Amino acid sequence: MNPYDKYAIETALQLREKYKGNVTAVSLGTKTETEKVLREALSLGVDSAITALDDKFSEINAYSPSLGYILGNLPIQKADYYIVGREAADDNQAVVGAGIAAALGTDFVDNVDEIKTQDNEQLTLVSRWDQSELSATYTQKPLVISVTDTINTPRLPSFKTKIQARKAEIKEITVKQPKQFEVKQLGNTKLALPELKKKTAVIFNLDEDENAVNELFTKLQQQNIL
Numbered sequence: 001m002n003p004y005d006k007y008a009i010e011t012a013l014q015l016r017e018k019y020k021g022n023v024t025a026v027s028l029g030t031k032t033e034t035e036k037v038l039r040e041a042l043s044l045g046v047d048s049a050i051t052a053l054d055d056k057f058s059e060i061n062a063y064s065p066s067l068g069y070i071l072g073n074l075p076i077q078k079a080d081y082y083i084v085g086r087e088a089a090d091d092n093q094a095v096v097g098a099g100i101a102a103a104l105g106t107d108f109v110d111n112v113d114e115i116k117t118q119d120n121e122q123l124t125l126v127s128r129w130d131q132s133e134l135s136a137t138y139t140q141k142p143l144v145i146s147v148t149d150t151i152n153t154p155r156l157p158s159f160k161t162k163i164q165a166r167k168a169e170i171k172e173i174t175v176k177q178p179k180q181f182e183v184k185q186l187g188n189t190k191l192a193l194p195e196l197k198k199k200t201a202v203i204f205n206l207d208e209d210e211n212a213v214n215e216l217f218t219k220l221q222q223q224n225i226l
Helices: 003-019 031-043 065-072 096-104 159-167 212-222
Strands: 024-029 048-053 081-085 108-112 114-117 123-129 132-138 143-147 170-174
Touching: 003 031, 003 081, 003 114, 003 143, 024 031, 024 065, 031 048, 031 159, 031 170, 065 096, 081 096, 096 108, 096 143, 108 123
Parallel strands: 024 048, 048 170, 081 143, 108 143
Antiparallel strands: 114 123, 123 132
16 A cells, blocks of 8 residues: 555545545455555445456556546446545656546546535645645535645554454456547646745855854744745
8 A cells, every 4th residue: 555545545534524425445456466455445444445356457557548547437336536645656656546537527636735624515625835825615526636645644443443354345346448548638627826936035144243043044934944
């Protein structure tokens, strides 16, 4: 399991606690490759697990358009949210969420640092970069969300959930890659750019001012650099 996966699972569990419903963990590959990951997900509290069996899994990489197509077209009824980690630890490409959204024809919100839940099941998603912040409220379902490692603190499995995870059934679904898959351009794409903030240079002459170091630290703190 990638480190970011645990943040995605915790996000899903918190949404379940707020809105009810079920959390399903999905892993694409062979039984041997996916079982350990899915057992761990079950021990963290997810309700069910699915292995998407694919004999050609070794031919798929992070750039394969069919990866998102397969995950986005699994026979899961009424999935409101598809939640993924920001990126995988082995390739760092961060394209799975975008691929799922393209397959579903729905919105994809990347690098989410905070989720504010509303009573009407709307989600306000917040992304932060440096000193800038993007925030928007989404009502569309399904919605694909990519989360960062600052969004929460993943819970630890209990002894009880570990035992339950060992006995739990993992559903198996055999998937087929499309023979010809074309990446289509998404229409009506909107990009929200953070506000540009210019930083002011702070220069002190240490030889002429004995208090320069203290003044420098004060200035850096005022600008939220330290």
